[in-house]
Amino acid sequence: MSTETKPKAELYKRVDALWTTVRDQFAFLRQDPMAFAGMLVVAAFVFLGLFGPYLAPHDPIEHTVRGDGGSVLRLAAPSADAFFGTTAYGKDVLSQFLAGARPTLIVGLFGGLGTGALGFSVGVVSGYYGGWVDELLMRLTDLTFSLPFMPMALLLLTFMTPNIWLITAIIAAFLWKMPARVVRSEVLSVRERTFVKSARASGASDLRTMLYHVAPNVLPIGFLYTAYGVAWAIAAQASLAFLGFGDPTMTSWGRMLRQVFASGNMRVAWWWVLPPAVGIAAITTSVFLIGRAYEEVINPEIQTDQ
Amino acid sequence: MSKFQRFLLKRLAISVLLTLVAVSVIFVVLRLLPGSPFEALVTSGNLNQEQIDEIRAMYGLDQSIWVQYVNYLGSLLTFQFGYSILRSQPVWDVLEPRLINSLILLVPALVTTAILSSVLGMYAGWNRGSRLEKFSIVSTTLLRSTPVFITAIFFIIVFAYNLEIVPALGMRSIRATPDGYIETFGSLDFLHHYILPFTIAVLYYSGDFLLLARNGVVEKRGSEFLKLHRAKGLTEMEQLARAGRNSMLPILTYFTLRLGMIFQGLILLEVVFSWPGIGRELVLAIQQQDYPLVQAAVFIMALAVILANLLADVLYAYFDPTVSTSGGGTA
Numbered sequence: 040m041s042t043e044t045k046p047k048a049e050l051y052k053r054v055d056a057l058w059t060t061v062r063d064q065f066a067f068l069r070q071d072p073m074a075f076a077g078m079l080v081v082a083a084f085v086f087l088g089l090f091g092p093y094l095a096p097h098d099p100i101e102h103t104v105r106g107d108g109g110s111v112l113r114l115a116a117p118s119a120d121a122f123f124g125t126t127a128y129g130k131d132v133l134s135q136f137l138a139g140a141r142p143t144l145i146v147g148l149f150g151g152l153g154t155g156a157l158g159f160s161v162g163v164v165s166g167y168y169g170g171w172v173d174e175l176l177m178r179l180t181d182l183t184f185s186l187p188f189m190p191m192a193l194l195l196l197t198f199m200t201p202n203i204w205l206i207t208a209i210i211a212a213f214l215w216k217m218p219a220r221v222v223r224s225e226v227l228s229v230r231e232r233t234f235v236k237s238a239r240a241s242g243a244s245d246l247r248t249m250l251y252h253v254a255p256n257v258l259p260i261g262f263l264y265t266a267y268g269v270a271w272a273i274a275a276q277a278s279l280a281f282l283g284f285g286d287p288t289m290t291s292w293g294r295m296l297r298q299v300f301a302s303g304n305m306r307v308a309w310w311w312v313l314p315p316a317v318g319i320a321a322i323t324t325s326v327f328l329i330g331r332a333y334e335e336v337i338n339p340e341i342q343t344d345q
Numbered sequence: 346m347s348k349f350q351r352f353l354l355k356r357l358a359i360s361v362l363l364t365l366v367a368v369s370v371i372f373v374v375l376r377l378l379p380g381s382p383f384e385a386l387v388t389s390g391n392l393n394q395e396q397i398d399e400i401r402a403m404y405g406l407d408q409s410i411w412v413q414y415v416n417y418l419g420s421l422l423t424f425q426f427g428y429s430i431l432r433s434q435p436v437w438d439v440l441e442p443r444l445i446n447s448l449i450l451l452v453p454a455l456v457t458t459a460i461l462s463s464v465l466g467m468y469a470g471w472n473r474g475s476r477l478e479k480f481s482i483v484s485t486t487l488l489r490s491t492p493v494f495i496t497a498i499f500f501i502i503v504f505a506y507n508l509e510i511v512p513a514l515g516m517r518s519i520r521a522t523p524d525g526y527i528e529t530f531g532s533l534d535f536l537h538h539y540i541l542p543f544t545i546a547v548l549y550y551s552g553d554f555l556l557l558a559r560n561g562v563v564e565k566r567g568s569e570f571l572k573l574h575r576a577k578g579l580t581e582m583e584q585l586a587r588a589g590r591n592s593m594l595p596i597l598t599y600f601t602l603r604l605g606m607i608f609q610g611l612i613l614l615e616v617v618f619s620w621p622g623i624g625r626e627l628v629l630a631i632q633q634q635d636y637p638l639v640q641a642a643v644f645i646m647a648l649a650v651i652l653a654n655l656l657a658d659v660l661y662a663y664f665d666p667t668v669s670t671s672g673g674g675t676a
Contacts (some may be wrong), residue, residue, distance in 0.1 A: 178359065193631050320492075
């Protein structure tokens with residue numbers, strides 16, 4: 040390894056390479072119609088999460104929809120007054136749907152990133168060092184496997200006021216075990232390869248070997264599990280909100296479903312049920328479909344030469 | 346001592362240790378909760394100080410935290426979970442029927458889905474690139490990634506509300522007052538309530554088994570031993586059977602893991618269908634701050650996971666000697 044004096048040309052080359060990778064990935068996803076559809080849904084979802092609350096025609100909680108006679112429209116079917124109908128409390132479903140995308144995006148994104156980053160680091164360190172470090176970290180993952188996620192999350196959320204960041208943290212704290220195990224087993228095989236051994240032999244430090252030689256080779260699987268982490272986090276957040284353990288200050292899709300379910304209006308108000316339900320189902324499925332397309336690439340054993 | 350026995354012993358010790366840690370975490374979390382169910386009783390003003398002290402003493406809350414902890418461990422070991430605060434019944438009397446209600450819904454569903462979707466997955470994997478393969482993958486991906494309560498809501502709306510084929514909630518009709526388990530579960534009324542939640546559970550779990558079986562067969566397809574079978578002149582189906590048998594181990598292991606996670610996994614399903622199972626009881630107990638009930642329910646759920654993990658590891662090591670028995674376990 041030469042001493043680092045990176046000339047500008049080198050930097051440009053790197054940016055260029057990165058750009059090429061992004062374009063390649065895009066082209067790859069376009070080949071798989073399912074993954075491409077998934078990507079469009081994810082893009083729409085990110086857009087909703089960023090701008091949804093501003094697009095909402097009314098305040099999702101404060102505003103009450105009134106009809107021509109000035110009376111509050113409760114459980115009104117979709118009409119010109121409210122495109123997606125109204126809730127039992129006379130609120131605009133469309134506005135709630137638009138505003139409800141944001142907490143879903145926040146928890147999904149950060150829960151997924153947290154899950155991926157934590158799991159990746161634990162996996163790399165555990166696999167690379169082996170020995171007692173490995174033993175300790177793997178027993179820790181066993182522990183998070185043994186503590187049932189749902190009940191523990193419910194317990195924790197009863198004694199801390201639920202807010203969106205707390206929920207994100209709880210999700211990441213329980214879900215990092217999945218990528219950790221997979222990444223670790225990948226590292227175990229990468230560790231034995233010649234270039235890692237020669238790096239060690241030429242005197243590279245542990246940290247350097249891990250960062251420059253081991254990590255890049257297990258990065259794809261880390262990304263894949265980060266993506267899955269996003270879907271898990273969204274599903275977990277929606278489930279918690281549905282059970283009544285969501286952030287009480289924010290309208291979320293899970294909370295909308297809880298309200299329609301708890302108020303007993305599920306039987307009549309399909310317009311109140313469908314938007315949040317379809318929203319959650321679409322985004323989690325899309326992430327998984329994209330993940331599957333990549334899994335075929337990453338896991339060479341599923342790849343067959345047809 | 347053989348290598349396998351040593352592995353078994355080590356794995357057993359780890360499981361015991363994990364149980365201890367899990368149980369301690371539950372203890373600490375419950376003690377951290379602000380307020381207690383007794384406060385509701387106390388603030389209602391119907392009790393004098395003497396009665397309050399008496400109740401606290403009854404639940405051992407007047408002792409030091411360490412004594413409480415040791416008592417708690419002892420009680421869990423003997424499955425003596427104490428008295429439910431709000432139901433004024435021993436906790437086990439509350440939980441036992443609910444545990445059975447959960448098991449009767451979930452175990453048959455899990456077994457059914459394991460068999461059906463594994464077979465379908467193997468067939469799909471064998472016919473790689475076929476329409477069936479693509480369809481089965483997309484539909485099961487949809488089913489397993491969508492949170493279970495959303496799938497359930499869709500089905501309730503369609504089959505219970507619009508087509509009115511099945512009831513939307515409960516385990517028996519309200520007027521039914523069955524006596525004993527045989528009467529409870531052996532009736533058409535029960536079956537009528539059973540069919541929808543059962544179907545949802547089967548569909549929800551189908552994805553993982555299907556993909557596992559499919560990937561297993563796809564991996565085996567190109568392998569040498571199948572070329573031999575083909576050369577021997579076995580039919581397609583016979584070859585598939587061989588390939589399938591050789592990808593059974595991950596499915597078996599996964600089945601065990603799922604079995605352990607069964608109670609917690611379907612808390613939402615029980616809530617949506619008002620199924621009187623242990624998951625729904627836990628949610629209710631948490632809302633009512635019924636600690637003894639909560640800690641017993643969480644303990645049972647954690648124990649199920651730990652035992653299933655242990656079983657899965659041992660099965661794997663036993664059936665596949667090529668797997669290193671020096672730790673690691675299953676992914």
